Amino acid sequence: MKTAARSILNAALRLPEREQVELATELLAHLEGAGEGDVDAAWAAEVERRTREIERGVVKPVPWSAVKRAAVRRTRALRLTIPRPASTDRTRPRWRPRRSRLARAGGS
Numbered sequence: 573m574k575t576a577a578r579s580i581l582n583a584a585l586r587l588p589e590r591e592q593v594e595l596a597t598e599l600l601a602h603l604e605g606a607g608e609g610d611v612d613a614a615w616a617a618e619v620e621r622r623t624r625e626i627e628r629g630v631v632k633p634v635p636w637s638a639v640k641r642a643a644v645r646r647t648r649a650l651r652l653t654i655p656r657p658a659s660t661d662r663t664r665p666r667w668r669p670r671r672s673r674l675a676r677a678g679g680s
Contacts, residue, residue: 573581584595625631 584592587595622631626633
């Protein structure tokens, strides 16, 4: 790492955590945005293709309510196949997702 970059990094590390998160988010967004023109063009072409298929009757759209019902049904079926833990302690949840440092800091 060059001296200028090292200096910027050291200054960033002295910022409060919330500002570090904001800075990191902005840097990542900038990096992810580079070269997305091809991706945007590909998605635009995909949307156009799918729209033509719907208009021609090649495919039939599925209402969200039907998709949601099927997802709930599959999720419930999956839960039935997962064995319960041997512990009988039901006073605390078996699993809960951990919030990332970014989420705890109020970031996206």
